[in-house]
Amino acid sequence: MEHIVNRHGLNMPKLGLGTWPMVGEDCTRAVLQALELGYRHIDTAAGYQNEDAVGAALAATSVPREQIHVTTKVWWDQLEPQALRASFERSLRDLRSEYVDLFLIHWPTPDMNLRRTLDVLVDLKERGLARAIGVANFPLPLLREAVETIGAPLAAVQVEYHVTLGQSTLLDFVRQHEMALTAYSPLARNRVSEIPEIVAIARKHGVLPTQIALAWLLEQQGVAAVPKAAGKSNQLSNLASLDVHLDKDDLATIAALPKNERLVSPAFAPQWDEAA
Template sequence: MAQREEHSDAQSLDGMPRLGLGTWENTDDDTCAESVRQALEMGYRHIDTAQAYDNEEYVGQGIADADVDRDDVFLATKIWTSNLSYDDVIHTAKESLDELGVDYVDLLYVHWPANEYDPEDTLPAFDQLHDDGLVENVGVSNFEPRHLDEAQEILDAPVFANQVEMHPLLPQDELVEYGQENDVNLVAYSPLARGKVFDVPEIQDVAEKHDASAAQVSLAWLLQRDGVAAIPKASSEDHIRDNWGALDLELDAEDVEKIESIEERDRRVDPDFGPWN
């Protein structure tokens, strides 16, 4: 297996680039592959997908088409809730590798602690994949502190990351603090609240002050939090490039205070099986 590139600069967390490309709902084969290729050639090195997105093949094609070495890409996918028995985790993870056209993924998540999820049965399969070199890091998604505590007790591998919805309207302070205290990185999905942040006056004010977009402000706010990465979904080159510009935006203390003064709370992803319900 080739030597992985280490992402050790300030824009990474334990080798995971802090700004990545999310691919949820990007299911058109040509559009998905092209957006992944464009993102990688623009400078992105973190690509996120999932079995449930039904696009792993296209994501893999985009990685193969990009003028970037596979081992320089931090690639993450997720095991869906109906595939979380021990045998199904092993079998479907290998199917995902085949779909992606890769020998390993850098991060494999439990997508939700729901349906077939049984910590004592599910998590040892993730350890096995890790031991076999098919998975570099083990992660979880949509986990609350109680689920994280349980996972850390069962897993031999560290819990590398918890991927959760996070944005200025859902700041997830408890999970951020938990991650900082327990060395669990937070990866923010739907970091733009599915576009709702664009209409928040405080974010609009900060954006105008810096001649930036509301998307860049929201992403920069996330990225200035210790232990947090973000994976905004984008399929057009303009949106991919605009999000990438968040890395160059430096918010001052006044900006952060204004964003954190937002009182509105809004969870955009809220299925009945969500562990908070």
């Protein structure tokens, strides 16, 4: 499987398994199955309330821990330094791991002290507890503050990104700074299967619309994707998207789709930069 490797210590498989909203034994079973099928990138978060279920799978699998990339995140109400450290320690305990491969701020908040929060992440990285650090759901001005003003060695940003939500300005920035961009909701909550243009491209290639949507993301430089898939057939289908290659006509068709259809914007979300 192709990896994203960058100067911030990141070594992340381009395709991962998203685990929200799976919990309990269903989550453990899905993660174990994914690892058996060849996945080596698992995405979780304290806010998903399933780190213990992911940890049970990591403990039960025959795949060595060092071969599995694990991303987790701290929730937005735990960004004060003491609370953040406590949240991180709980994450390690629940994951039954001595470290995480990528640790993210899950959502920014208007009143957070960004420098103090990032200082904690940098300390966790310097101590080897988080192999790489980053943020999620940061609009470009806030990401620029973190990277250029504060100078935090962020390896990745995770945001909603799919065929009908563009992230071109963010992508330009992360490539300039040798970061990765991880796409969540990469299948637009399965709406991609109802987009006539995507269905037509899939028919042309003899694959599923979801595989076209994933291939579009995974072929992009520095972009990873973490679709949630509980069943074996969906997990296999998503893996097979790595072997789908789009041509110039396909890319032009996808480029012409609307790029402003944001599906994830909770009440605590930041002000989005919709110029992408």
